[in-house]
Every structure is written in structure tokens, then in C-alpha cells.
Amino acid sequence: MSALNIPSCPPFISHCSLQPLAEAPDIHLMNARYDAAHFTESLFADLNIPAPAHLLRAVKKRRAEYLASRYCLQQTLATWGITGFLLSNGPDRAPVWPQGIIGSLSHTHQQVCALLTRRQDLVLGVDCEKMMTAEVARDTHKMLVSPAEKQRLEQCGLPFTTALTVAFSLKESLYKALYPQVKQFMDFSGAEIMAFSADLNHISLRLTQTFSARLVAGSLFSGRVLLQPDRVITWVTGPQ
Structure with missing residues (x-):
């Protein structure tokens, strides 16, 4: 560094x-x-x-x-x-x-x-978040992830509060990366976590809806995570 x-x-x-x-x-x-x-x-x-x-x-x-x-x-x-x-x-x-x-x-x-x-030739999105408390995770997870995503997070081997914070942050990073192209609001159901490993080295997201001719439902993106004691930094990069 x-x-x-x-x-x-x-x-x-x-x-x-x-x-x-x-x-x-x-x-x-x-x-x-x-x-x-x-x-x-x-x-x-x-x-x-x-x-x-x-x-x-x-x-x-x-x-x-x-x-x-x-x-x-x-x-x-x-x-x-x-x-x-x-x-x-x-x-x-x-x-x-x-x-x-x-x-x-x-x-x-x-x-x-x-x-x-x-x-x-790239799109970039970065996000940093303070780690959720158990209370915040309990109150917000239905808005942030689907039942299928919640199950993946619960099975990844990390504390659910950590996994949910990372998932939330990764979706924010993805939406920031794509906004310059789509110029429209994307809610948390616009993409879903498809893979989530405990070591955070294998995380993928999939668009659940079509936003443009190139950004169609099913498009896959890889996310990266820097885990800190009390917060996370995530980013998503890809070709334009």
C-alpha cells in the first residue's frame, strides 16, 4: 500500500x-x-x-x-x-x-x-459501510435480499450481520458501477447474490431485470470485498 x-x-x-x-x-x-x-x-x-x-x-x-x-x-x-x-x-x-x-x-x-x-473501457463502483448490528440486520434483510439470497448468506459460514452488510454494500457498488450507463434508479431486487464464499474470494451477482440492450437479466458480475473490524469496503468493476 x-x-x-x-x-x-x-x-x-x-x-x-x-x-x-x-x-x-x-x-x-x-x-x-x-x-x-x-x-x-x-x-x-x-x-x-x-x-x-x-x-x-x-x-x-x-x-x-x-x-x-x-x-x-x-x-x-x-x-x-x-x-x-x-x-x-x-x-x-x-x-x-x-x-x-x-x-x-x-x-x-x-x-x-x-x-x-x-x-x-471500464465501469467502476465502490461502497463502504459500517457493520450492521443484529437489530438492523433483522429489521432490514427482507428489503435487501430475497429469501433465496438470505439462505445463501446464512450458509456461507460468516456471521449473518457480516454477510448481509457485505451483500448490501456489493449491491450498492454494482448500482454505482452501472448508473453511468443506465441513468435510472435500481432497487435492491434488481440484482441478487448468486455465490458467496466465507473467504469472500468468490462472490457473484446477477441482474434480475433488463436495464439496457447490453445489461440484460442474467448478466453476471464479480464483487470484491475488503473486510475491516467494524466495516466493509466493496467494489465491482467490469467492461463498459
């Missing part, structure tokens, strides 16, 4: 790393942690990140999240020779990446992740 050198930022941003994926070295995962307790409004000026108007009425947590994501992405892309970039969002709230870059962004509970590549 290659740690990024982020000057004068800690203790607000405690960690930021950039790592090529083992299965695809031309795709990189940015993984950053920040501490909202150390966030102050002056950091926007200190780090030269303008605060957009829509953040004026946002809660402190949202402002800290915005600053951390934009600054870490700016520093990451600077290592690729793209300096001063500030990520914005289009009318559909999808991130607008610099020319020549395909990316995907996610954040949760003081963590920011991004998947980035210069390849123009």
Missing part, C-alpha cells in the same frame, strides 16, 4: 492511502479516515477547499465529510499529475470526474473511499 503524503492536515485526516487492486493494477483504491471531532470551519480556508453554498445549512457532520472527501481526492489526483481538482456533482448528483479519469466515491462514518482509473 502506498501512503499519500498529506501535508498539514492531521489530526483531522488521520489516514489516506492509495493502493492498486491486486486483480487489476491499473485501478486504484483510495481509502481515507478522518475525525469529525477535529473539524473546524477554518479548515476549508486552511486546505484551500471552497465550501459550496449548499453546505451553509448542512450539519457539522456533512461539512466535515465534504471537506475530507474533496481534499483527499484532490491530493490523490495530484499524485497522478492532476492538480487543484475539486470534485463537483452533476444535476443527478453523480460525481463529475476530471477528463481522462473514471471514478466512484463512497463515504460512511468518518471514512472516504474512491475507486479510480485512467482506463476508459
Whole structure:
């Protein structure tokens, strides 16, 4: 893992790393942690990140999240020779990446992740999630997975809360990867988990409905998982 050198930022941003994926070295995962307790409004000026108007009425947590994501992405892309970039969002709230870059962004509970590549023939989707509690898993599993999927998760050898969190996150990653092509909302029944191994090395998803001429029901995708003590990072990549 290659740690990024982020000057004068800690203790607000405690960690930021950039790592090529083992299965695809031309795709990189940015993984950053920040501490909202150390966030102050002056950091926007200190780090030269303008605060957009829509953040004026946002809660402190949202402002800290915005600053951390934009600054870490700016520093990451600077290592690729793209300096001063500030990520914005289009009318559909999808991130607008610099020319020549395909990316995907996610954040949760003081963590920011991004998947980035210069390849123009790929789709990317990344998601990070805090591990579900048993109560949340019990209350939400019927919305997130079908009975058949639930059975696969229960039989995979992992705690159900872990398996369900991974399944939820993988579906989010898949939908993020496909959104640039389909430009439409996909609910959790739009794809299903077909295989799920306890070592998390063999996970596949299948579309259950047709979204375009190329993204038809039955299309298969492979997912990857980075399991951490209290959260998960997942991603899905594939050809356009």
C-alpha cells in the first residue's frame, strides 16, 4: 500500500492511502479516515477547499465529510499529475470526474473511499459501510435480499450481520458501477447474490431485470470485498 503524503492536515485526516487492486493494477483504491471531532470551519480556508453554498445549512457532520472527501481526492489526483481538482456533482448528483479519469466515491462514518482509473473501457463502483448490528440486520434483510439470497448468506459460514452488510454494500457498488450507463434508479431486487464464499474470494451477482440492450437479466458480475473490524469496503468493476 502506498501512503499519500498529506501535508498539514492531521489530526483531522488521520489516514489516506492509495493502493492498486491486486486483480487489476491499473485501478486504484483510495481509502481515507478522518475525525469529525477535529473539524473546524477554518479548515476549508486552511486546505484551500471552497465550501459550496449548499453546505451553509448542512450539519457539522456533512461539512466535515465534504471537506475530507474533496481534499483527499484532490491530493490523490495530484499524485497522478492532476492538480487543484475539486470534485463537483452533476444535476443527478453523480460525481463529475476530471477528463481522462473514471471514478466512484463512497463515504460512511468518518471514512472516504474512491475507486479510480485512467482506463476508459471500464465501469467502476465502490461502497463502504459500517457493520450492521443484529437489530438492523433483522429489521432490514427482507428489503435487501430475497429469501433465496438470505439462505445463501446464512450458509456461507460468516456471521449473518457480516454477510448481509457485505451483500448490501456489493449491491450498492454494482448500482454505482452501472448508473453511468443506465441513468435510472435500481432497487435492491434488481440484482441478487448468486455465490458467496466465507473467504469472500468468490462472490457473484446477477441482474434480475433488463436495464439496457447490453445489461440484460442474467448478466453476471464479480464483487470484491475488503473486510475491516467494524466495516466493509466493496467494489465491482467490469467492461463498459
